[in-house]
Amino acid sequence: MADNKKNEFEDKLLDHTYDGIQEYDNPMPRWWLLTFAGTVIFSVIYMFNVGPVGNGKGRIADYEADMAAYAAAHPAPTGGDMSADQLLAIAKDKEQLEEGKETYTAYCASCHAPDGGGLIGPNLADAYWIHGGAITDIYKTVTNGVLEKGMPPWGKTLKPEQLSAVVAYVSTLQGTTPANPKAPQGNPVTQ
Ligand code: HEC
Structure with missing residues (x-):
């Protein structure tokens, strides 16, 4: 009995x-063969999934698609990357306009x-603009400032959503009649 057991483990x-x-x-142990x-x-699965041989788009295309999806979900905060549509949509949103007004009162008034x-x-209520009156122009001016003329850059001070909201709010000042309007500066812009 003891001998038999010994034989089982003896090398053949x-x-x-x-x-x-x-x-x-x-022979290689079973776990090793299974892993192999x-x-x-x-x-084989990998090859067919990620290409270029198979039907996958490939890792670079996958990466770019992921990055594009991320960028679409997180619009860039600064640098004139907000589109006119995005800003005009904020200008129609009561809640965000209210936040824009608060930011305006705190930092711009x-x-x-x-x-x-x-x-x-x-004057931000008249139709004259030094740096352009389109909402994207205003966004750029507020983001980058005009430091040499005394307008601070707000792109790094304000949070992205504060920045967009305050720009949207400024756009709603157009056509209002301020109490003590400053004489127009810049060029007339017809919107
Ligand atoms: C320290 C004073 C100061 C503060 C604070 C300030 N601005 Fe200005 N801003 C200026 C001056 C000065 C100019 C004119 C720049 C020029 O002559 O080029 C200007 C220009 C602008 C313009 C461009 C006007 C045009 O005719 O093109 C916009 C828009 C604007 N500011 C918005 C804002 C907003 C929004 C805030 C608050 C987040 C703000 N500003 C805060 C001083 C200021």
Whole structure:
């Protein structure tokens, strides 16, 4: 009994001899063979999934698609990347306009007057603009500022949503009649 058990684990000599060299029959352990077979099967699936041989788009296209999806879901905060449509949509949203007004009162009113009539900074309610009156122009001016003329850049100070909201709010000042309007500066813009 004890002998039998011992035999089970004993290496088996194969019955061939080459130049006097004999070998044991030592198969790879089962777990190793299964792992190996698994990697082979996986490699086939992988090849067909990620191309260029198979029907996948390939890792670079996958990466670019993921990045594009991310960019679409997270519009860039600064640098004139908000589209006119996005800004005009905010200008129609009561809640965001209210936030824009709060930001305006806190950061802009000291120079542009609470009603946009202008003080140190120009009148924002008239149709004259130094840096363009399209909503995307206003977004650019507010983001980048005109430091040499005394208009601070707000792109890094304000949160992206504050920035968009305050620009949307400024756009709604058009055509209002401020109490003490500053004389027009810049060129007339017909919207
Ligand atoms: C320290 C004073 C100051 C503050 C604060 C300030 N501005 Fe100005 N802003 C100016 C001056 C000065 C100009 C004119 C720049 C020029 O002459 O080129 C200006 C220009 C602008 C213009 C362009 C006007 C045009 O005719 O093209 C916009 C839009 C504007 N500011 C919006 C804002 C907003 C929004 C805020 C608040 C987030 C703000 N400003 C805060 C001083 C200021």
